[in-house]
Amino acid sequence: MGPVEFVGTALRFMLRGGKAYWLWVAVLVVLIGWGGWAYIDQLREGLIVTHMRDQVSWAFYIGNFTFLVGVAAAAVVLVIPAYVYNWKPIKEVAILGEILAISAIVMCLLFVVADMGHPERFWHLIPGIGRMNFPQALLAWDVLVLNLYLVLNVTIVTHILYRGLQGRPYNAQLVVPLILFSIPAAVGIHTVTAFIYAGLAGRPFWNASILAPRFLCSAFCSGPAIMLILFQILQRTTKIAIKDEAIWKIAELMAYAMFLNLFLLGAEVFKEYYSATEHLVHLQYLFSGFRGHRALVPYAWAFVACGVIAFLLFLFPRTRRNIVTLNIGCLLIYASVYIEKGMGLVIPAFTPDTLGEVYEYVPTLHELRIGAAIFATGFLVFTLLCKVAIPILTGEFTTRRAGATRLAPGVHPA
């Protein structure tokens, strides 16, 4: 099977599906169109269609970007037990984590593009062609590592699927080193993203050494939460079988991450409130409001409450093994991290601004529409890739050749 045939087969898989599948795809396409239309407005009139202004110069787009980098990084939660500890139940589904990583990185890059004043000048960022400010600018690092991580995951997934379609085991000498390399790369993308913020001396809300560790901890909460929910959806809508042990193991790992996440948040809150320097204003704006501006206060307490309840649900084996409480916990931690690592991270750093002015930011419908379109694009990428990957995983569509052993692509041909 050549590359052309591979693409053809993959496309045929994507076009095969029942009513529910096409309805889902249609919803995504409608969202993409609706938000894409808003983006055309933004291209025509500029970022003035958003509510960002000089005082709050990054907001909804960059908040979502940050959150999604965490989701992408969280693929390692599957990769480490699967490939470092050779834990079979997870190994079988590790490829789904990589597909999620690809989808998340696609969304990240789209959010960055949506935030740019001149997206057509993207080529200024390309090393050797543009004028990349490397190694000084952390955003230059981020562009490099995000694209590297994307290429890495696309390579792994494509190779496994390609071989899977041929009914051959994947080339372990190629895939295993790449997968192992994706572990530090995942840590890298989130660390570099944290450093973009942590390196800014003029923004005390971000300028803390605890920021990168906090990023990693929250990523290991939110990423797996999405995966667990997606696993269950896939289990119901496809023939894939995901073992309970795999889900329980991931849930156990999440409990550790959730504890660390809350602990580090507490450490930061203590330091700020106890020392109560002039830097406290940003945290005050988040948790109790500043000069009567309280837009974020309900969200702040919501993320704390969600985070604590989710941790308790995941802490006790009984509740994390119960499908209902597990799912509630997943939704709660997802919401918690989405608020905290999204707008909760970006807006307070700018409120009040460096000269003490309070501009209270709330996103416009344009921003929400563009955000919805980007999320829909990510879901579409995930859906289409799963549509190809799952039949191969379950062996439904493997071309059977004489003598070829059918192997689930996640399984090492030992």
Place this chain on the structure above:
Amino acid sequence: MAHRPTDVPAVDGSAEERAQPAAVLRRRDFLTAIGVAAAGYLAGCSDEVREAFFRNHFLELSPQEVEARLRRLRDTYGARYGKNVDMSAVAARPGVVFGYALDLSRCVGCRRCVYACVRENNQSRDPQIQWIRVLEMEKDKGIDFAEANPYYDPERVPEEHHFYLPVACQQCRQPQCTMVCPVQATWQEPDGIVAIDYDWCIGCRCCMAACPYGARHFNWGDPHVPADEINPDMHVLGNRPRLRGVVEKCTFCVQRVRDGRYPACVEICPVGARKFGNLMDPEGEISLILEQKRVFVLKAELNTQPKFYYFYGT
């Protein structure tokens, strides 16, 4: 000049860059490739759009290319505003590092500097952009940004129990903004002015997040300046009309100061609170102030090392 102080910014890399034909060639190849790939789209575009897309970084232009860019800008703005535009790209003079000092005991908060700056530097009137921000502070609290009020609006200034702190770009010796720019669209010139190439800025606003002084402003929408208010005396890195989606900031009036004139804010100040000059000139007024008054800089703890000093003259 006997010696250069250690804080003098390094000469920019333009000469060095031009001496690298390989890099330029590679860029040309790439651009050709993009050109072919995007031919369908670009073929439908005007020459102007095509030219804008392939424009190079200002510091990599040859003298001829700089000339061509100036000519194009002159024609564009001349036609748009119906004026004879003088577009210059005058470079920094050797032995000059500009410095600024502002006497807080004199400033009365009249904001004449704000509007003189807007007129001189062709800042957008709608949406409004102002490079200088005057903060009203309470005397018994001292300089405290958390208590500052930029929107004071009394019948008369100064208001009782208040003093005024005007803030614009501090022209730092260690600028955070140039460090974080992912494409080197902003840099420090040899005379210490932090400049922006509006044709290279990608509008990511990292510099705005990095600046501790709120000095950088973004063109969220199309900037608008009425034709009869346009200042036709322009510098390509300074007050030429900006475009949507790029960042701008105070340049110490680069179009004036490299011509031996004072910045507009210094000239307009009715109480003489604003002082400007060459830090390298030991007899210059800025050096005299540094010698005879005790000066300070804003947010010194961030180690940005501004060349914009504040002092209490009386």
